[in-house]
Amino acid sequence: MKKLVMAIVGYGKSAKRYHLPYIKLRENIQVKYVCDLALSKEDLEELSKLNITGVTDLADVLADEEVAVITLCTPPKSHFSLAKTCLEAKKNVIIEKPFCETMEQTQTLIQLAKESNVHVLPYQNRRFDSDFLTLKKVIERNYIGKLIELEAHIDYYRPNTEERKGTILDGSFYGLGVHAVDQIVSLFGKPDNVYYDLRNVQNDESTVDDYYDVQLIYGALKVILKSSQVVAKLGPRYRLLGTTGIYEKYSPDQQENDLKLGIYPGEAGFGLDTPKEYGVITYKNANGDWIEKAIASETGDYGCFYDGVVEMIFHDAPSIVSEEEIRVTMEIMSGASFGY
Template sequence: MALKMAIIGFGKSANRYHLPYLKQRKNIEVKYIYNHRRHPERETAYQNMGIKFTTDLDEVLKDDEVQLITVCTPADTHFDFAKQVLESGKNVLVEKPFCKTVAETKQLLDLAKEKHLIAMPYQNRRFDSDYLTLKKVLDRGYVGEPLEIESHMDKYRPDDQVHTGDKINGTFYGLGIHMLDQMLALFGKPESVAYDIRAIQNSKSTLDDYYQMDLHYGKLKVTVKTNPLVADPYPRFILHGTTGSYLKYDIDQQENDLKQGIMPDADDFGQDTPDKFGHVKYHNKNGDWIEKQIPTVQGDYGRIYDTLYDSIVNGKAKLVSDEETLLDIEILERGIQQPSPSVVKF
């Protein structure tokens, strides 16, 4: 059975993170793309696939064949579009961040339950190759009991312009949501979170470009951090445990390939080269020190659509539960509610 869907928005998100993967799904058909402005030069390839472009959102919302709509618009429009989709009786997948506040998030999730529909955030980075490999290292127990994890997504991107606007448009909400969700999916609700959220490139900016969150789980501390002025980057993941350590440099390669025009159907799409494999050093049960490379697990952002198909068509549980969605937004929202640095207990 083919699941028919539509996409609201036709910017970078739709073109880079959704459509290339949806083209590979034989059981999902994109029927419409709604955008308030037409871009004929960019639409032709998709029109040849049978996708209809429209500037009339009602045409999409009133089509009974459409069961799922993905919202790929600016963050501050997510709540309004998602609410319209649910009210029209259709399931909705919302690009990150799902909403700005817990109140908005709860309203959408409650509306979905009332109408027996699915509302879920697009947490595609649960299918990052580097993250999947970290999970593998933890599951195999290489480092024993985990004591400390650092998750870095740093870059060197100087920008001295003044950036102002709603906090949902800052780096903390925009990228922090992914890094936070990865760790919450592994470890659940923390006991407390220490926040450091700032604009470090221009003191007049009201939108942050730097953040660090320290999530405390008893003996375990998890740090997620982004800094826009790191010329020589940290490892993507640093993991220390009772019996060893694991380090992984460089991020998932899917986005780099997509930027190069290499699509998900290519044999080597998104694959790490061996020099980028993670490295683990651990003490085994015989007391020997072992060092080895851990080949990177293959990532695939399209798998989020596979899970949605199973949820909508086969009634399986959602990849991202309502409890996880609410916790993600609660931790973000609490972080911007007081001057930084701050500590919040959960």
């Protein structure tokens, strides 16, 4: 079996929780290296058990001609410079969110990938959230007529009144909202207009947002993306209004919750909703009767992202996240500003 040989740069929560558990299940992918400046003795022992070589110098990875793909799981401020270095070495590059900070950086990376005849793309694993895949199914099957409004929430109750300093790159919109924006761009493309409200509602002296309310306008359809860290009682994850009905889904995708509990992909029940967590659609049928129906959740699997990478590298399949989608998402992200 032909294997895709890759490396991961950065050995923190992202690599350990959102990448390696899924890659390990795929026999056609080999993680040859993990590179991190601060690998401990325990880290090296842990990696050795996984048959992965731990290194502290990126040059070791770049010099290995076997390595075709490098995934960057490093802090956001490092994404652009590290991606540029890897692309110049003619490696395909996957970048954890956010892709980078500005449109100028985005254009530079896309152009450099073309010149090096390789791919660069963001790790938009949330396209494979169970709740999002189910929302797509509801939209594609036209259950509720013409779409009028979609409200998507990523809310928590995590009070923190400490003063936070940084740039917009360090706030909730770039940290969480980039997933929500990408999901909507993958569904509807480039919006006609975008309206932003980014704030810090817990400490007036903070310079990064902990709350966002961003509206994307697509003709008659308004998409509202919201997040707050002080929501004491959670509402719907998705609320979709149409001319003939409504769809509501309260419970979010379960993969992250299971991973935090030490339940991993491949284990029985991983990431699955129970029937009580299914979304509900209320619609008017052809007889004019109102029908309420639970919609069984699709199965989420972040590993599908890497399946797509294999197809892209070995079989010249289209990129999971197209160049146009990268540009549109980053154009929306970079148009935001912090403040009341």
